[in-house]
Amino acid sequence: MQILIIGGSGGIGSALISHFQTLYPAATLYATYRTAMPNAFQRKRAVTLDSKLQWFKLDITSETEVKNLAEQLPKLDIIINAVGILHDNSHLPEKTVNECDLDFFQKNIQTNVMPTICFAKHFSRHLKSSTPTFFVALSARIGSISDNNLGGWISYRSSKAALNMAVKTISIEWKYKLPRCCVVVFHPGTTDTSLSKRFQRKIPQEQLQTPQFVAQSLAQLLTQLTPEDSGNFYSFDGSIIPW
Ligand SMILES: NC(=O)c1ccc[n+]([C@@H]2O[C@H](COP(=O)([O-])OP(=O)(O)OC[C@H]3O[C@@H](n4cnc5c(N)ncnc54)[C@H](OP(=O)(O)O)[C@@H]3O)[C@@H](O)[C@H]2O)c1
Known part of the structure; x- marks a missing residue:
């Protein structure tokens, strides 16, 4: 089995790698990071050359880099995009529309939406056609339009709604092109990672995954x-x- 985890350096991405390593010990995992590989994997790599886990540095907002990665990878069974941003060094999610900054809005679209489209474009031929395969993007319930009763967080919310539409569109197109592929978006719930750290105060402990x-x-x-x-x-x- 061959599995690609995009954003393997993130809180959820690195947990996915560890979990798949345990669940499918014979699988080969390919993982991407932007800044640095997680420490736990760096230490492991120093001791054993782990050919079952291969890391690739990737800025997901660069189509050229995504295309170069596609040229290096074999056929895959599972592709999971676990990259996402909610805030950056100079922006927090907006309380009201008046706080919306167009550059930050665009950064949300560039990071949370476009890469999944780009991966669908350059990796569809990597998905095996003879066995069931999976193409998964991590989204968020906040991107559900019908579930939006609170407002706020307009950049992140809009980007996840756009991601959902992109994935739905890809799923329809691939029903004919890749009939054995299951294309879905996944909401992880509020999860204890650096993305959510500063917003966890009001979350009851039992609701934090x-x-x-x-x-x-x-x-x-x-x-x-x-x-x-x-x-x-x-x-x-x-x-x-x-x-
Ligand atoms: N945590 C939650 O409560 C929560 C709730 C709902 C949905 N989600 C979704 O779950 C997904 C994973 O989030 P997380 O909680 O694991 O967040 P995280 O720990 O902050 O990880 C985010 C990942 O995105 C990567 N990344 C960001 N910008 C990138 C870029 N331009 N190019 C390449 N990689 C980039 C980071 O890479 P580097 O670290 O290498 O920079 C990191 O691997 C996201 O889509 C998020 O929206 C999370």
């Missing part, structure tokens, strides 16, 4: 999904979130 739990939930979900489930928006508990 660990990245390990999220990785396990997604891996478990993938064992249950079939191509008929393609085009859905799943929560970590396996339920379908309305668009």
Whole structure:
């Protein structure tokens, strides 16, 4: 089995790598990082040359880099995009529309939406056609239009809604092109990572997931999904979130 985790350096991405390594010891994992590989994997790599886990440096907003990566990778069974931003060094998610900064809005689109489209474009030929495959993007419930009762966080919210539409569109197109591929978006729930750290204060402890739990939930979900489930928006508990 061959698995690609995009954003393997993130909280959820690195937990997915560890979980898949345990679940499928014979699998080869390919993982991307932008800044640095997580420390745990760096140490492991120093001791054993881990040919079952290969890292690639990638700025996901560069189509050229995504295309170069595609040229280096073999056929794949599972592609998961675990990259995302909610804030950066100079911007927090907006409380009101008056706080919206167009550069930050565009950065959300560039990081949270375009890369999944770009991966679909350059990696569709990597997905095996003779066996079931999965193309998964991590989204967020906040991107559900029908579930939006609170407002706020307009850049992140809009980018996740756009991501959901992109994935739905890809799923329809691939029903004919890649009929054995299941294309879905996945909501991990509020998870204890650097993305959510400064917004966790008001979240009851029992509603805050660990990245390990999220990785396990997604891996478990993938064992249950079939191509008929393609085009859905799943929560970590396996339920379908309305668009
Ligand atoms: N945590 C939550 O509560 C929560 C809730 C709902 C949805 N999600 C979604 O789950 C996904 C994973 O989030 P997380 O919590 O694991 O966040 P995280 O720990 O902050 O990880 C984010 C990842 O995105 C990567 N990244 C950001 N910009 C990039 C770029 N231009 N090029 C390449 N990589 C880039 C980071 O790479 P470097 O570290 O190498 O820079 C890191 O690997 C995101 O899509 C997020 O929206 C998270």
